[in-house]
Amino acid sequence: MPADSLARAAAKAGNALRRLAAGLPARGVVSPAAPNDLFVAHLAAYRLAARYAAGRRVLDLGCGTGYGAAELARAGAEEVVGLDPDARSLAYAGKRFGGPRVRFVDGRAEDPPPLGEAPFGLVVAANLLAHLADPAAAIDGARRALAADGVFLATVPPIVDDKMMEQQRAGGVHRANRYLWDWERLLRPRFRDLRLYRLAAPPGEPIDLADPRRSRLRAEDFRWDEVSLAVPSGLGTLAAAFVAGSPVV
16 A cells, blocks of 8 residues: 555544544544644634624534634634534533533524524534535524624535536535525525635645645635625635625514
């Protein structure tokens, strides 16, 4: 077996052991226990959301292992509520990242439980909507939870052509593969303001989201660039983010 393949296999086994030791499934969970390129790219999504977090009550839909909720709290959020249906992820999140301003709740984004009377100033769905059978229900729930001046931020795969759509479907990871304009059509009737961003990798740095080895990159090395909703081309292969404001009541 080539040296690179051996290194990948060893890293994959090590990641699995660390996840199991932390009480997580051996595979399929993004967490600090396996800080590879995929984890860093996911964390970069929360770096964009953090721009809107200061002084706001924040809801993190599909919070997973809680690293993103912690990032939002560090950005100055008044309170962060992480919502996820996976018991093991919530246990890990609560133990590692829970605190006076960060709490984690069992629930589904499509049908969230009561989360307090005060509305949220920011609702984040980082790399979540494409995994849901009914993303429209989650978007509706986010809209209802927001304050009148609140912001909804969602990151999705940047599918802008048939080739990328075929790749996403072949991967079998997502339940709701959509072109970017399909996501826009879901968001437009629910929010008056809508902006689109692309996640740009650091110049000259190769990104391999399938590589299990520890990443050499930092989340702050990535860049979010605003792009036109009219012609959403040239988005690359990492992620796209919709930032929606002024929810329609």
